[in-house]
Amino acid sequence: MLDMNGLDGFSLLQLVAIAGVVVLLFSVCEVCGYSFFSAASEEFIVVMLLVVLEFGRRFSKSDTRNPSPGKSAKSLETKSEAKAESIFQQLQKAARNGEPRKAEQLCRQLRAAGQLSAASFGAVISAYARSRNASGAERWLRALIAEDIGTPNVISINIVISAFAKQGNAARAEHWLKQMQPLRLEPDVMSYNAVIDACARAGDVERAEHWLRELRDACGPNIVSFSSILHACARAGDACRAEQWLQRMQAEDGLKPNVICYNSVIHACCQAGQLQKAEDWLNRLVAQGVQLTVTSYGAIINSLAKSGDTQAAEAWIERMEANGVRPDIASYNMILGAHCRAGQLHKAHQLLDGLRCRGLSPNCSSLNLLLGGYARAGDALGAEQALKELQRQGVAPEPLTWQLMTKCLASADKELLEQIQVEGEGLTCFHALLSHYAAVKDVRGAEQCMARLEAMGTPSAESYVAMLEACVGAGDVVRGEYWHQKMLERRVEAGSVVSQLFQAVGKLGDCGRLAVLLRRHREAGCEVTGSMYNALISAYAKKGDVRQAEQCFEEMLRSGCSGDVASFSAMVHACARSNQLARAESWIEKMERAGIQANVVTYNSVINACARCANADRADTWFRKMVFAGVKPALFTFNSLINAYVKAGAHGRAEDVLETMQEHGIKPDAVTYSTLIHAAVGAGDPSRGELLLKSMKEKHVSPSTFCYNSVIQGWCEQGSPDRALFWLREASAQKSSPPLSGGPLVAALLRAERFEEAAHWAARLQVPRFGPGSAAAVAQALEGKGSR
Structure with a gap:
C-alpha cells in the first residue's frame, strides 16, 4: 500500500517518470512472455496510479496548510504557554522594580489567559512591598488566600510582615505571624525576625523581647534576631539592657556578636548620655581587633555635636581616621548641623570648603542644615546664595529644602522678595518664592510667580505642586480646581497635595463637585489614592448618604485601593448620621475582618449612632470594647455616651459618666454639663439641674447660655420665679450672653x-x-x- 504521507512535493515531471517506469515494466513482462493484464487493463492501471499519486500530493499540501484538529490544539496550547511565560517574566521584572500597578495589570492578563498561579500573586505582593506599600501587599495576600489556587507560602507572608515592620507597624506584623498557624504554615526565623524588627522600630523593647522568647521556643534565633533586640534597646537608650542581651546571646545561644550588635550597644550608651561608657566599648573593640565602621564612631560624634562641643566631635573624626575608618559626609553633617544651630555660618562654610580636600561632596542634608541656619538668622539673601552655590555643586533640592527656603523668605522684606523675583536665576528662586507664597497662603502672589514661569516656559512639576499648595492652604478651591486641571493636562503627579484639595472641596459638602474631580483625575490616567476616595466617602458620610458612600467605597476597592481606618470610620459615621445603628456596627465588623484596628473616631461614630437611636446598652457595650482595645476615649466619646443615656431616660447612669471621665483624665466641658442639666430639668427636677450648674462653676467650666436658660425655664415651670430670677441675675453677673x-x-x-x-x-x-x-x-x- 502506498504511504500517502510520503508523497509530499511530487512535481509533474516526477509523476510522468513514475508512469513511464510502470509502462516499461509492463513491456518487459510482455517481451518475456509474462503478460498478466490486457492492454486496456494496463492503461487503466497506469491512469489510476497517476490519479492516486496526484491525490496524495494535493492531500499532503493541504495537510501542511491546514493542520489536523489535534495538531492545531497542541500548537495553540504551546503558543499560549509561551505567551503566559512571557507575561510572568514581565510580572517578575515589575516586582523587582517595585511597580505594583504594572504588576496588577500583568496579573489580570494571566487570569484572562487562565494561567494564574500563587506565584503570580506572590509577585504582586512583592511589588507592593518594594514600593513600601504594606497595605497593598496585605490586600493581595488576602486575595491569594481567597482564591482557589493554593495557599500562600511562608515567603509571601514574610514579605508582608517585613513590609509592615519597615513602617514600624508591630500590630499588623504580629497579626500575620499569628495567621500562619491557621494557614498550616510553620513560621521560620525570618518571620519572627521581621516582627522583632517591627517592635524595635516602634521602640517597644518589651514587645520585642516577648517575640524573641517565642522564637527561642520555636526554631531558634540567629544573629539578626539579637541585632534587632539591641536596636530596640538603642532607640530606648537602655544601655544596661543592651549589654545584658549582648552577654546572653553569647552565653545562652552561643552566637558571636557582629559589629552591628556592638554599634547598637554604643548607640544605647550615647542615647543614655553615658559617653564615657561608649568610649570604653570602642577602646575595648579596637583592642579585640573588631573591624569598626563609621556607625561605630557616629553615635559619639553625633552626641558631642548635639551638645555643641564641635571641637571634641572633630577630634573624634581625626581619631576615626587614625584607626583606619574613613568618615563619610554624614559624619561631617553632624558637625555642620552644630555650627548652623550655633549661628556660626562662617564655620559651616569653612567645613564645606574643606570637604573637597577630603574627596567628599555635600549632599541634600548638608544643604538643608545650612538653610536651617540661615532661616534662624533671618538671612534670606544668604540662603538664596547658599542654595545656588550648592546646586552648582550638583546638590538637588528636595521638598524639605523648599520648606526651609520658605522660612528664610518669611523674614524677608517686600523689596527683597521683589528683587529675588526680578533678578532670580532659573527655577531656584521661583520655587523658593512659590513655597513662600504657599506658606503665607497668598494665591495672588503665587499666580504672579507662575505667570512669569509659564511665560519663560520653565515651570516644572514642583512649580505646579507649590501653586496648588498655595490654593489649598488659602482654602481657595476654585483656583485649586483650575490648577489641578492644568496639572492633569501636563501629567503632573502630586498625590498628597491633590488629596488635600479633595479634602478642602469635601469640607464644602459638595459631593457632586468632588465626584467630578475624582473622575477627571482618574480619566487623565493619574493615580487615584485611597485618601482621595476617603474625601468623597467622608463628604457623603456628613450628609448621611449611606448608599452613595458604600458605592464609593466599593469603587475604591475595585480601583485597587484598600480601605483604611479613615474610610471605614467614615462609613460608620455615615450610618450614624442616618440613625442606622445595625449598619454602623456591621461596618466595624467588616473593619475587624479586614485586620484594621478601629480608632477613637470609629468608636465615637458608633457610640454617637447608639445615642441617636437612644440605645444606651449598645453605647455602653461599645464604650467597654473601646477601653478593652486600648483606645483612649476622648471628650466627644463621653459626651456621646451621656447623650445616649439621657435619650434612653437613664439619667443616673448619665451622671455616673462624670466619675468615669475623671478616671480617664478627661475634663467635662460646657456640652457635657448642658446635656445633663437639660435632662434633669426635662425630668421635672430643676433643683438637680441647679446643683449641676453649681458643680460646673466650681470646676471652673464656664456655663453657656443654654445651661442658664435650662435652669431658669425649669424653675419657671415649677412656679418658682424667684429662683429663676436668681439665676437670671447670676448669668448677667457672669457676663453671659443674653438669656433666651x-x-x-x-x-x-x-x-x-x-x-x-x-x-x-x-x-x-x-x-x-x-x-x-x-x-x-x-x-x-x-x-x-x-x-x-
Missing part, C-alpha cells in the same frame, strides 16, 4: 400676678409676640389690673 428664656419667666411672673416685674423683664428680654409670656399678655394683664 424671657417668655417662660414673664409667664411665671404673670401667673404670680407680679405684673410690674413682668413688664420690666418683658422690656429687657426677648419675649415672643404672642402667647402666655408675650408682650401682648403683659399689656392685657396690666389693662385688666387697671380696670379692677
Whole structure:
C-alpha cells in the first residue's frame, strides 16, 4: 500500500517518470512472455496510479496548510504557554522594580489567559512591598488566600510582615505571624525576625523581647534576631539592657556578636548620655581587633555635636581616621548641623570648603542644615546664595529644602522678595518664592510667580505642586480646581497635595463637585489614592448618604485601593448620621475582618449612632470594647455616651459618666454639663439641674447660655420665679450672653400676678409676640389690673 504521507512535493515531471517506469515494466513482462493484464487493463492501471499519486500530493499540501484538529490544539496550547511565560517574566521584572500597578495589570492578563498561579500573586505582593506599600501587599495576600489556587507560602507572608515592620507597624506584623498557624504554615526565623524588627522600630523593647522568647521556643534565633533586640534597646537608650542581651546571646545561644550588635550597644550608651561608657566599648573593640565602621564612631560624634562641643566631635573624626575608618559626609553633617544651630555660618562654610580636600561632596542634608541656619538668622539673601552655590555643586533640592527656603523668605522684606523675583536665576528662586507664597497662603502672589514661569516656559512639576499648595492652604478651591486641571493636562503627579484639595472641596459638602474631580483625575490616567476616595466617602458620610458612600467605597476597592481606618470610620459615621445603628456596627465588623484596628473616631461614630437611636446598652457595650482595645476615649466619646443615656431616660447612669471621665483624665466641658442639666430639668427636677450648674462653676467650666436658660425655664415651670430670677441675675453677673428664656419667666411672673416685674423683664428680654409670656399678655394683664 502506498504511504500517502510520503508523497509530499511530487512535481509533474516526477509523476510522468513514475508512469513511464510502470509502462516499461509492463513491456518487459510482455517481451518475456509474462503478460498478466490486457492492454486496456494496463492503461487503466497506469491512469489510476497517476490519479492516486496526484491525490496524495494535493492531500499532503493541504495537510501542511491546514493542520489536523489535534495538531492545531497542541500548537495553540504551546503558543499560549509561551505567551503566559512571557507575561510572568514581565510580572517578575515589575516586582523587582517595585511597580505594583504594572504588576496588577500583568496579573489580570494571566487570569484572562487562565494561567494564574500563587506565584503570580506572590509577585504582586512583592511589588507592593518594594514600593513600601504594606497595605497593598496585605490586600493581595488576602486575595491569594481567597482564591482557589493554593495557599500562600511562608515567603509571601514574610514579605508582608517585613513590609509592615519597615513602617514600624508591630500590630499588623504580629497579626500575620499569628495567621500562619491557621494557614498550616510553620513560621521560620525570618518571620519572627521581621516582627522583632517591627517592635524595635516602634521602640517597644518589651514587645520585642516577648517575640524573641517565642522564637527561642520555636526554631531558634540567629544573629539578626539579637541585632534587632539591641536596636530596640538603642532607640530606648537602655544601655544596661543592651549589654545584658549582648552577654546572653553569647552565653545562652552561643552566637558571636557582629559589629552591628556592638554599634547598637554604643548607640544605647550615647542615647543614655553615658559617653564615657561608649568610649570604653570602642577602646575595648579596637583592642579585640573588631573591624569598626563609621556607625561605630557616629553615635559619639553625633552626641558631642548635639551638645555643641564641635571641637571634641572633630577630634573624634581625626581619631576615626587614625584607626583606619574613613568618615563619610554624614559624619561631617553632624558637625555642620552644630555650627548652623550655633549661628556660626562662617564655620559651616569653612567645613564645606574643606570637604573637597577630603574627596567628599555635600549632599541634600548638608544643604538643608545650612538653610536651617540661615532661616534662624533671618538671612534670606544668604540662603538664596547658599542654595545656588550648592546646586552648582550638583546638590538637588528636595521638598524639605523648599520648606526651609520658605522660612528664610518669611523674614524677608517686600523689596527683597521683589528683587529675588526680578533678578532670580532659573527655577531656584521661583520655587523658593512659590513655597513662600504657599506658606503665607497668598494665591495672588503665587499666580504672579507662575505667570512669569509659564511665560519663560520653565515651570516644572514642583512649580505646579507649590501653586496648588498655595490654593489649598488659602482654602481657595476654585483656583485649586483650575490648577489641578492644568496639572492633569501636563501629567503632573502630586498625590498628597491633590488629596488635600479633595479634602478642602469635601469640607464644602459638595459631593457632586468632588465626584467630578475624582473622575477627571482618574480619566487623565493619574493615580487615584485611597485618601482621595476617603474625601468623597467622608463628604457623603456628613450628609448621611449611606448608599452613595458604600458605592464609593466599593469603587475604591475595585480601583485597587484598600480601605483604611479613615474610610471605614467614615462609613460608620455615615450610618450614624442616618440613625442606622445595625449598619454602623456591621461596618466595624467588616473593619475587624479586614485586620484594621478601629480608632477613637470609629468608636465615637458608633457610640454617637447608639445615642441617636437612644440605645444606651449598645453605647455602653461599645464604650467597654473601646477601653478593652486600648483606645483612649476622648471628650466627644463621653459626651456621646451621656447623650445616649439621657435619650434612653437613664439619667443616673448619665451622671455616673462624670466619675468615669475623671478616671480617664478627661475634663467635662460646657456640652457635657448642658446635656445633663437639660435632662434633669426635662425630668421635672430643676433643683438637680441647679446643683449641676453649681458643680460646673466650681470646676471652673464656664456655663453657656443654654445651661442658664435650662435652669431658669425649669424653675419657671415649677412656679418658682424667684429662683429663676436668681439665676437670671447670676448669668448677667457672669457676663453671659443674653438669656433666651424671657417668655417662660414673664409667664411665671404673670401667673404670680407680679405684673410690674413682668413688664420690666418683658422690656429687657426677648419675649415672643404672642402667647402666655408675650408682650401682648403683659399689656392685657396690666389693662385688666387697671380696670379692677
